[in-house]
Every structure is written in C-alpha cells, then in structure tokens.
Amino acid sequence: MSKKRPRVLPSVDTQLVEIYDDLANENENIRLKAAIAFSETNSPKNCHSPEQLSKVLRRLIRGLCSGRKAARHGFSIALTEFLYQHWGNSTSSDASLQISELIDNLVKLTEATGKANGQEERDHHFGRVFGAGAFIQSGVLLQENVPANAWHRILNIIYEAAKKKPWLRETCGMSIYEAAQMISAGDHNPRFIQALIDELIDSGLAKTPEGIAIWLKVQRHFPKAKMPTGIWQDENPLHRKEKSKLAKILKETPIAGRSDEHSPETLQRGSWTPKINFAWNVILSELMRGKPVEGAVPKPMTIGFRDFWQVAVDEHLFSSISSEERKYWGFRLFQQLFGSASPDFLPDLFSPNFVRCLINQLASKERYLHLAAEKTIKSLLIRAENESSVASAALRGLISCTSHLTVSFDDITKTKTVERLLALAHPSSLGQLVPELCVQLVSPGTIQEKDASARRQITIDQLTYLLKSHQKRTKQDTHGSECSSLTRQILGVLATYSYFSMKNPRPGQADCPVPPMSSRTQETLRTRLSTCLLHILSNSPDPSSLASHVVDVILRCEADKHMNSILDLTGTLGEIISNAREFLGHVRKQTMSESNNKPMLCAFELLYSFTILQLYNGDGDAVGMLDDLRSCFDLLIEHRQTAHHIGSELVVEILLSYVAKPSQLFRRLAQQVFPIFIPIIQHDGLLSMIKVLKTEENLSGQYEMFENDAMHSAEDSSDDGSDVEEVDMTNGNGVQSSPDEEDDSQLSSEGTEDGDQAEEVDEETAAFNAKLAQTLNPGESTDEDMDDEQMEALDGPIASMFKARKKLVSKKQQRMDAKETIVNFKCRVLELLETFVKQRHKDLLALDLVLPLLTVIRTTTSRLVSARACKVLKDFSKRCKGRNAPHIEEQQGPAITELLNEVHLEVMRESSNAHISACNQASLLLAKILVGNDKKTVKAVAEIYAETQSSMSDPQGRIKKLFFVDWLNWAKSVEAKV
Numbered sequence: 002m003s004k005k006r007p008r009v010l011p012s013v014d015t016q017l018v019e020i021y022d023d024l025a026n027e028n029e030n031i032r033l034k035a036a037i038a039f040s041e042t043n044s045p046k047n048c049h050s051p052e053q054l055s056k057v058l059r060r061l062i063r064g065l066c067s068g069r070k071a072a073r074h075g076f077s078i079a080l081t082e083f084l085y086q087h088w089g090n091s092t093s094s095d096a097s098l099q100i101s102e103l104i105d106n107l108v109k110l111t112e113a114t115g116k117a118n119g120q121e122e123r124d125h126h127f128g129r130v131f132g133a134g135a136f137i138q139s140g141v142l143l144q145e146n147v148p149a150n151a152w153h154r155i156l157n158i159i160y161e162a163a164k165k166k167p168w169l170r171e172t173c174g175m176s177i178y179e180a181a182q183m184i185s186a187g188d189h190n191p192r193f194i195q196a197l198i199d200e201l202i203d204s205g206l207a208k209t210p211e212g213i214a215i216w217l218k219v220q221r222h223f224p225k226a227k228m229p230t231g232i233w234q235d236e237n238p239l240h241r242k243e244k245s246k247l248a249k250i251l252k253e254t255p256i257a258g259r260s261d262e263h264s265p266e267t268l269q270r271g272s273w274t275p276k277i278n279f280a281w282n283v284i285l286s287e288l289m290r291g292k293p294v295e296g297a298v299p300k301p302m303t304i305g306f307r308d309f310w311q312v313a314v315d316e317h318l319f320s321s322i323s324s325e326e327r328k329y330w331g332f333r334l335f336q337q338l339f340g341s342a343s344p345d346f347l348p349d350l351f352s353p354n355f356v357r358c359l360i361n362q363l364a365s366k367e368r369y370l371h372l373a374a375e376k377t378i379k380s381l382l383i384r385a386e387n388e389s390s391v392a393s394a395a396l397r398g399l400i401s402c403t404s405h406l407t408v409s410f411d412d413i414t415k416t417k418t419v420e421r422l423l424a425l426a427h428p429s430s431l432g433q434l435v436p437e438l439c440v441q442l443v444s445p446g447t448i449q450e451k452d453a454s455a456r457r458q459i460t461i462d463q464l465t466y467l468l469k470s471h472q473k474r475t476k477q478d479t480h481g482s483e484c485s486s487l488t489r490q491i492l493g494v495l496a497t498y499s500y501f502s503m504k505n506p507r508p509g510q511a512d513c514p515v516p517p518m519s520s521r522t523q524e525t526l527r528t529r530l531s532t533c534l535l536h537i538l539s540n541s542p543d544p545s546s547l548a549s550h551v552v553d554v555i556l557r558c559e560a561d562k563h564m565n566s567i568l569d570l571t572g573t574l575g576e577i578i579s580n581a582r583e584f585l586g587h588v589r590k591q592t593m594s595e596s597n598n599k600p601m602l603c604a605f606e607l608l609y610s611f612t613i614l615q616l617y618n619g620d621g622d623a624v625g626m627l628d629d630l631r632s633c634f635d636l637l638i639e640h641r642q643t644a645h646h647i648g649s650e651l652v653v654e655i656l657l658s659y660v661a662k663p664s665q666l667f668r669r670l671a672q673q674v675f676p677i678f679i680p681i682i683q684h685d686g687l688l689s690m691i692k693v694l695k696t697e698e699n700l701s702g703q704y705e706m707f708e709n710d711a712m713h714s715a716e717d718s719s720d721d722g723s724d725v726e727e728v729d730m731t732n733g734n735g736v737q738s739s740p741d742e743e744d745d746s747q748l749s750s751e752g753t754e755d756g757d758q759a760e761e762v763d764e765e766t767a768a769f770n771a772k773l774a775q776t777l778n779p780g781e782s783t784d785e786d787m788d789d790e791q792m793e794a795l796d797g798p799i800a801s802m803f804k805a806r807k808k809l810v811s812k813k814q815q816r817m818d819a820k821e822t823i824v825n826f827k828c829r830v831l832e833l834l835e836t837f838v839k840q841r842h843k844d845l846l847a848l849d850l851v852l853p854l855l856t857v858i859r860t861t862t863s864r865l866v867s868a869r870a871c872k873v874l875k876d877f878s879k880r881c882k883g884r885n886a887p888h889i890e891e892q893q894g895p896a897i898t899e900l901l902n903e904v905h906l907e908v909m910r911e912s913s914n915a916h917i918s919a920c921n922q923a924s925l926l927l928a929k930i931l932v933g934n935d936k937k938t939v940k941a942v943a944e945i946y947a948e949t950q951s952s953m954s955d956p957q958g959r960i961k962k963l964f965f966v967d968w969l970n971w972a973k974s975v976e977a978k979v
Contacts, residue, residue: 017042024064024075032075040082054087058103062110065135066128068120077131084139100141100151107132108158126166133158134176143189152196160204163211171278174211177201178218178279185222194223202229210251210280213238217287239287239303247304248313251281252327273326277333284309285338289346307349315352325369328358332373336380344394351398363414378418385425392422393430397437400463404441407455409462419463424470428487431467435490438464442498443514450516457522464491465529472540488541489550492533496554499526500617504565523567527618534611535666538673545603548610549589555617556582568617581613581627588634598638604674605634608655611670622658629655637681652678653686657693660829661707668829675833679840687837687849693830694857694870696823703819706826824863831869838873842880845887848930850877851923852903858919859912871919878926889934898941901927905949908964921964925971932975939975 020042023035042048043057061083064076088100111129113122133155136142142152156177163173177197184194198219206212207229216238219226234240238247288306304312317323318331335350342350362374385392399419403410411419426434438460445456468491500523503513518526534551537544558564559578570578588609592602609630616623633655636648656678659671696702834850841847851874858870881887889897901924908920924946931938946968 021060021064024079025067025070025072026075027071029074032071032078035075036078036082039079040086043083043086045086048087055106057083058106059110062107062128062132065131066111066125068124073127073131077135080132080135081138084135084141088141089139089144100147101154104136104151104154104158107136126162126169127172130159130162130169130172130176134179137176137180138183140183140187143184143187143193145190149192149196152193153200156197156200160200160206163206164204168272170206170209170211174206174209174214175279178211178215178283181215181218181222185218191223191226194219194226198226198228202232207232208246208250210253210278213247213250214280214283217283221287235302237303239284239309241302241304241308244304244308244312247284247309248317251278251284251313252317275329275333277330277337281334282337285334289342306346310349311352315354319352319354319358321354328370329373331355331358332370332377336377339381339395340384344388344390347391347394348398348401351395351402353402356399356402360410360414363416378416382418382421382425385422389425389427390430392425393427393434396422396426396431396434400434400441401437404456404460405446406459407452409459420466420470423463423467426471428471431471431487432490434467435464435487435494438467439494442494443512448516450519453516454519454522457518458525461495461522461525461529464494465532467491468533469536472536485547488537488547492530492547492551493554495526495530495533496551497558499523499530500555500567501558501564502567504563531664531666534614535669538666538669543603544673545592545607545610548607548614549585552585552610552613555613566617568619577624577627578613578616581609581616584631584634585609585613591638600677601637604677605630605638607670607674608659611667615667626655626658649678649681649683650685650689653682653689656833657689657830660833661826663825671829672832672836676836676840679837682837682841682846684846684849687846690830690834691850691853694827694853696827698820698823698827698862700816700819702823706823820862824861824866827857827861827863827866828869831866831873835869835873835876838877838880842877843885843887845889845893847877848887848897848900848927850874851900851927852907855904855907855916855919855923859907859910859916867913867915871915874919874922878922881926881929886930886933889930891935894931894935894938897927897931898938898945901931901942901945905945909949909952914961917961917964921967924964925967928968928971936975939972943972 020035020039023031024039026032026035043053048054048057058080061076061080064072065080067073067076084103088103107129111125111132113125117125136155141147142155159173159176163170181194181197184197197215201207201212201215207216216228216233220228220236228236230236234242237243285306288304288309314331314334318327318334323331335355338350339347358370359374359377362368362370363378365371368374381395385395396419399410399422406413409419411417423431442457442460442464445453445460447453447456468488471487498514498518502518502523530551534544534548537547541547556578559566559570568574585606588602588606592599592606609627612623612626612630616627629651633648633651636651656671656675659667662668693706696706834854838847838850854870854874858867858874861867861870904920904923904927908917908924928942931942946965950965
C-alpha cells in the first residue's frame with residue numbers, strides 16, 4: 002500500500018491580502034493608503050506579464066462587485082490607478098485591442114450568473130458602473146490611438162445601466178458628468194464630448210435631472226458643441242418657458258402629455274433617499290453664476306434664480322400637498338444654499354410656502370420634520386454669526402414673508418430667530434430694512450382693522466428691538482455713526498405715526514396708512530417710543546441730540562399741511578408749543594457755542610425735549626414744567642452769578658417732579674441728569690429731598706406730597722415743612738413719648754402695618770358675614786321657610802350691604818395704593834441721594850443726611866425703603882476714610898458733636914436691628930470726623946458713648962453690645978496711633 006503524498010499549500014502573500022482588505026475599509030484615509038500601497042506593489046516594474054495583469058484586473062473587478070463595507074470606492078480608486086499605470090501611456094499598435102479586451106472582461110466579470118439573489122445582482126450592476134467610471138477617470142479611452150468605439154462602448158454601458166435600473170441613474174449620471182468635467186479640464190478631441198451628447202439623446206435620458214446637469218455642463222464649457230434641437234426651447238433647459246417642466250423633472254414626477262409613460266424620462270430613480278440629486282446643485286450654481294465663459298452664446302430668456310426657486314422649490318417641494326419626503330429635500334436645499342450662496346440671493350430663499358412649512362414644523366416637537374426645521378434655523382444662525390451681511394439678507398427675506406402674520410415669527414415658533422438676526426446684522430445693511438418695515442407699518446396688506454393692528458404691532462416690535470439691539474454699537478468707533486443714523490431713522494418713524502395722522506391724503510400716497518392707524522396702534526407707538534428713549538438714555542453717549550431729533554420730527558410734522566396732530570394746538574396750547582420751539586433752539590445754540598458749561602446745557606436740552614414729548618402725550622403738568630425749566634435755565638445759565646442758589650433749589654424740585662411720575666422713562670431721565678447738577682446743590686435743595694423721606698406712608702402723606710402741592714402750587718411750602726417738623730419732633734423725642742405709645746398712635750391713625758391690615762380685614766369680613774347672616778335669618782326661620790315675597794323683600798337690604806362693602810374695599814385699596822406710591826417715591830429719592838453721596842461725601846453738606854436717613858430707617862413700614870437708606874448710609878461711611886472724610890473747622894466742631902448726640906438719642910428708641918446697625922455706622926462716622934480733625938475730641942466722644950451706655954440699665958433700653966464693642970475697638974486703634 003503506497004503512502005499518500007503530503008498536500009502542498011500554495012504560498013499566500015499576506016501583505017497583498019491586507020492591502021485588499023484595507024481597500025474595503027470604511028475609513029477613507031485607510032483606503033487611500035491601501036490604494037497607494039497597491040499601486041506601488043503592482044507597478045509596471047513589478048507586474049508586467051499578461052498573466053499577472055489578468056489576475057490583478059480580475060481581482061479588482063471582483064472587488065467592485067462586492068457588497069462589503071466600502072469596497073466599491075476603494076477598488077475603483079485602485080482600478081483607476083492600475084489602468085493609468087499600465088495603459089495610460091501606451092503607444093503600441095495593439096493598445097486598442099488590449100483596451101477592447103479589458104472592456105470585454107469588465108462586462109463578463111460583472112455579469113450576475115447562476116442563481117444570484119437580488120442583492121448580488123444589485124452589487125454586480127454597481128460594480129459594472131463603478132468599473133466603467135474607472136475606465137473614464139483613468140483617461141485611457143481619451144488617447145488618440147484608441148478607437149472611438151471603446152469610448153462609445155463605455156458610454157453605452159453606463160447609459161444602459163441608467164435605463165435598466167432607475168436606482169442606478171444618479172450614479173450613472175454622476176459618472177458621465179465627471180467625464181464631461183475631465184474632458185473640459187484637458188486638451189482632448191471634441192469628438193469625445195459630442196459622442197457623450199449623442200449617446201445621452203439616444204438613451205432617452207435628456208429630460209432627467211442627470212441629463213439636465215450633463216447638458217448644462219457641456220453647454221457651458223463646450224459652446225461650439227452641436228446640441229440637438231427639439232429637446233428644449235432654444236436648446237436651453239433653463240428657458241423661462243421650460244420652468245414648469247423643469248420643476249416636475251427635478252421633483253421626479255411623470256410629465257403629463259407624453260405618449261410613453263414608461264419612458265426613462267418619467268421614471269423615478271427608485272426608492273426615496275434623503276440625499277439630494279447632484280443635478281440640483283448644478284442647476285442652482287448655473288443660475289447663480291456670473292458671466293458666461295468666453296465664446297458662449299448669451300441666453301437672455303434664461304429663468305432667474307428667484308423664479309426658479311419659486312416654481313421648482315416653493316410650489317413643488319413645499320406645496321401643501323407635497324409629501325414629507327419632498328419637504329425634507331426642500332429643507333436640505335435651503336441649508337446647502339444658505340451655507341454657500343452669495344448674500345444677494347439669500348432673501349429669495351424665504352419663499353411663502355417654505356416659511357409656512359418652517360413655522361408649522363417648528364411649532365411642535367411632534368411634527369415629522371421638526372428636527373429638520375430646527376437644523377435649518379441653526380444653519381441660518383451659524384452663518385449669520387460669521388457674516389453680518391448674511392444676517393441682514395436673512396432678515397429682509399424672513400420679515401417680508403411673515404408680514405401677513407398676526408403673530409410674530411419668534412412667538413409662533415417659540416424661538417428667538419428674528420431677535421438674534423437683528424442683533425447680528427450690520428447697521429449699514431439694516432438701513433435698507435427700516436424702509437421695508439415702514440412700508441409694512443403703513444400698508445399691512447389688509448383692510449381689516451383688527452388684522453392690520455396685529456400686523457402693525459409685530460412691525461413696531463421689530464423696529465423697537467432693532468433700535469435696542471444696535472444702540473449699544475454707538476459706543477464703538479467702528480460703527481458708531483452708522484448706528485446713530487439707524488437710530489434716528491427708527492425714532493423718526495415712531496414719532497411721526499405716534500402723534501400724527503394724514504389730513505386729506507392724496508390717492509396712492511406712499512406714506513398714507515391704509516387702513517388709518519387706530520388709536521390703539523398709536524398708543525402702542527407712543528409706548529414703544531418711550532421704551533426706545535429709555536434705552537437711549539442708558540446706552541447712548543449723546544442722548545440729548547437723539548431726544549432733540551425726535552422733537553424736531555414732531556415739530557416738522559406739525560408744520561406739514563398734510564399732517565394732523567392728535568392734539569388740538571389752536572389757542573393757548575399752540576402758543577406754548579411755539580414758545581417751546583424757540584426756547585429749545587436757543588438752548589441748542591448755547592450748547593454748540595459754549596464749551597465750559599456744555600454738560601449742563603445738554604442736560605437742559607434733554608429735559609426740555611422730554612417735557613415737550615410729555616406735553617404731546619397729554620400730560621397737563623408739562624405746561625408748568627416747561628415754565629419751571631425755563632426759569633431754572635435763566636437762574637443757572639443766564640444769571641448764574643447772582644441767582645445760583647435759587648436755581649439749585651428749583652432744579653431739585655423739577656427733578657423730584659420727574660422722579661414722582663410712574664413712568665420709568667422719566668425716572669431714568671432724572672437719574673441721568675442729576676449727577677450734572679450735584680455740584681451746585683445747596684442746603685435748600687437737599688432739604689427738598691429730605692422732605693420726601695419724612696413723608697408719612699399713607700393717604701395723608703400722599704395728599705401732602707402730591708394733591709396738596711398741586712392745589713397750592715402758588716403758596717409757600719413752609720407750612721408743609723413745619724407740619725413735617727412737628728410730626729418728626731413728636732416721633733423723634735425719645736424722652737417725652739415711649740416707643741410703644743408711638744407705635745400704637747401710628748398704627749391707629751394710619752393702619753399701614755401689614756399684620757394690622759390683615760387683622761382689620763379679617764374683623765371686617767367677619768362683621769360683614771355676621772350682618773349678612775342676620776339679614777338672611779332674622780328669626781328662627783330658615784330660607785326654606787320664606788315665601789317669594791319675603792325673599793324679594795331681602796333684595797334691597799342685601800344690595801345695600803354689598804354696596805357698602807364695595808366702598809369699604811375701595812378705601813382699603815386706596816390706602817394700599819397710597820402707601821405704594823410714597824414707598825416708590827422714597828426709593829427713587831434714595832437712589833438720587835446715593836449718587837449725591839458718591840460725589841459730595843467730602844462736603845459737610847452730606848452730613849445733613851445722617852439723621853434723616855436714620856429716622857426713615859426707623860419709621861418706615863417698608864423693608865425696601867429701610868434697606869435702601871441703610872445702603873446709602875453704609876456707602877457714605879465707607880467712602881469717608883482718611884483724606885476722603887469731610888474737613889471741619891474749629892467752629893464747626895460743636896455742631897458735629899450735637900449731631901452725634903442726636904444719633905445716640907436715635908439709637909435708644911425702639912427699632913429694628915437694621916436701625917441699630919445704621920446708628921452704629923453713623924456714630925462711628927461722626928466720631929472719626931471729629932477725632933480726625935482734632936485728637937482732643939476723643940474725650941468728648943467717649944463721654945457721649947458712656948452716657949448712652951448708662952441707658953442700658955433702663956428696662957426699655959435695647960442697644961446691642963456691638964454698638965459699644967465697635968467703638969472700643971476703634972478707640973484703641975486711635976490710641977495706639979497717638
């Protein structure tokens with residue numbers, strides 16, 4: 002029995018196996034490295050025999066037919082390079098024969114044989130198309146010694162695959178498009194491009210998205226190529242008359258009226274994919290392209306970009322009957338174009354159906370394309386953040402498309418898209434947006450008053466936010482002037498339509514509102530104008546000029562015969578306006594001519610401009626305020642050498658009248674100009690502010706501060722001051738009246754404490770319920786025992802009871818409103834005093850605030866007022882350190898010592914912890930001032946503290962030990978320094 006021969010295994014090149022495996026890797030970098038390694042291994046030096054070439058070629062084509070990972074891409078690159086290395090520079094006579102054999106091998110090896118399933122057949126079709134593409138990209142077919150038959154065979158392979166398998170059509174079209182691109186990049190025989198067009202027509206694929214892309218590519222780069230007639234109007238697929246057909250082809254729907262509904266032109270490319278056909282980008286790039294190449298024939302009837310987008314995208318992809326898949330294509334197209342297109346084309350992208358679909362999808366997370374819509378907004382904002390001109394273009398398109406909405410885009414989509422775009426846009430380009438918004442304000446596109454008011458409301462809000470978002474740029478040197486111009490433009494629009502309407506409008510007049518502005522809209526305009534002016538006060542470096550600009554606009558409109566003011570300016574009011582105009586002009590002239598006193602002149606210009614606006618807003622006090630401002634101007638500017646002290650008191654009274662108004666605008670105005678007048682404020686002006694702090698927080702205090710002043714404005718206010726002094730003496734004398742008696746008296750007279758108010762309400766409610774029960778059940782009977790006459794008899798008494806109850810509740814509300822008014826007034830005055838302390842803390846005049854601040858901390862029923870007063874006193878004490886403390890003369894020492902005594906009397910009164918802490922700060926402040934100017938006063942200060950400490954034995958004394966510990970610590974530090 003013979004022995005079996007051992008089986009000899011063939012040797013395996015492991016390196017080559019690894020290269021083939023890497024060619025199918027999903028990582029592109031790995032595939033490219035493997036393709037380079039493959040080219041080096043199979044270069045003409047290493048692989049030159051027919052057997053080797055055939056083996057490698059067979060392996061590459063088999064790899065193209067593999068469905069594994071990314072095998073087609075890697076093997077097609079390797080095949081392209083392999084063909085180029087071995088046949089790209091062939092000049093032998095049998096080169097054509099060899100290439101013909103290569104094409105035969107490609108067809109044979111990519112033929113699905115046997116019992117191949119659907120996936121295997123699909124892989125072989127893809128392998129054939131990718132192999133044909135490799136032949137084209139290698140350039141071996143474009144050699145002069147290669148017969149035209151080879152080029153026609155490859156084109157025929159690709160076109161036949163596109164006709165046979167619609168899902169391969171885009172891949173085939175891309176291969177042909179890249180072939181045309183390669184031919185245009187090199188110096189090749191025009192017969193190749195002509196053959197490409199002829200095969201396109203013969204295959205019947207001219208009227209497909211891919212066919213249009215190829216047609217446009219050839220037509221642009223080969224203007225001398227002979228294009229077939231009868232396919233497109235004037236041989237131009239982008240002709241205006243072809244736009245409807247073009248849109249249907251790109252949408253991939255059958256073209257109506259064709260004899261053969263199953264021709265390749267009408268078939269879809271297969272199952273839907275989220276990827277957009279490359280033909281869209283080719284067509285859009287062609288429409289957005291500039292001048293044609295040299296030698297090309299001009300096409301005057303070519304459809305414009307806006308018309309194409311409107312028809313092909315808006316009316317087909319975003320139609321109300323379009324599928325969600327096609328709408329998704331539309332969103333993808335928008336994202337691609339907005340990320341790369343020139344800003345000139347961006348407004349056209351915001352077409353009506355697109356914006357409607359975008360709003361619908363953003364409105365709810367449950368919508369099918371909500372994420373796609375969110376990605377669209379995100380892509381929009383990303384580019385807008387990098388290019389301000391893009392933000393402006395997007396705004397113009399978005400606002401023009403949403404002008405018909407009665408709810409703003411941001412509100413309905415729950416985003417801040419418009420706000421962010423307004424903030425990102427460049428001021429110079431936004432100047433073009435304001436006229437468009439003005440047109441929407443004047444002509445909202447509807448004659449229904451309700452809808453017109455709603456649309457105008459949106460436009461007004463957009464103008465307001467536009468001003469607010471760019472007003473801060475006026476502080477920057479780069480765009481300051483442009484922002485200022487934009488601000489003036491918006492203020493002019495708001496001011497014009499806030500106070501005026503058209504008188505006898507001319508037909509077709511551009512600035513005539515249709516329908517007329519409603520009173521509600523004009524009220525909204527005035528409110529937004531105040532909001533803009535408030536923002537200007539906070540952010541503009543020159544608010545006086547902008548406020549004057551608003552007044553100038555109003556006065557120009559007043560002089561216009563075609564404008565009708567909301568105010569009746571006949572008679573006295575017209576004369577007042579005329580005088581105000583003249584005086585404002587006088588102030589401006591002095592502001593421009595004088596440089597030494599310019600801040601104060603600008604402040605007067607600002608105050609006078611705002612007071613004129615207040616007059617147009619219907620404030621009756623504005624007339625008197627104009628006179629007061631004029632008098633104050635004469636005292637502080639014209640006669641500042643002789644009547645300076647009178648003017649300082651008057652200007653404080655004027656600013657307090659602004660602060661007392663509920664308007665936040667005038668509160669901010671007073672805060673803006675008050676620092677300018679602080680250097681000239683004297684004792685009388687400070688007393689006017691202290692008087693506010695002493696006002697009782699109830700109805701009588703409100704009457705004393707407001708109504709009584711209005712009724713007796715011509716009388717001297719000394720009586721009111723004496724009343725306040727009398728009340729304060731009663732409350733301030735800790736020896737004559739106990740704290741308990743003082744609190745009981747205050748609560749019984751005012752009823753402003755929160756706890757007592759709640760108790761009083763409960764008692765009154767209980768009394769009302771008891772009286773109501775007694776009325777309904779006068780005896781033992783119940784309402785079930787009453788007949789109809791008895792029930793009717795109760796109607797009158799019950800109605801009287803509820804009427805009395807309503808009056809009672811109204812009075813309580815009045816007391817609460819009065820307290821709130823005074824508390825707000827005190828807080829605003831304390832804000833002004835805080836500014837005063839910052840500038841005048843070195844001045845002895847600031848010490849006049851110490852005792853009033855302590856008094857208001859103790860007597861106020863508002864924690865907010867107490868906290869504000871404590872803050873002012875704490876800031877004052879903190880600033881008065883070392884050389885920053887007030888300097889006193891020897892004769893002024895007794896007055897400061899007496900003030901220290903009053904502070905110690907204040908601390909012994911029944912009060913809160915905040916009051917005791919504030920007294921501690923005030924006492925140490927005065928002690929530092931006294932000792933800092935004269936070391937000998939330490940003994941006098943110590944005696945005052947000792948006398949206060951002895952009061953701790955009093956059962957009613959409740960001074961914290963910290964009051965004395967802080968004093969002792971400070972005294973030891975002073976003793977150590979001495």
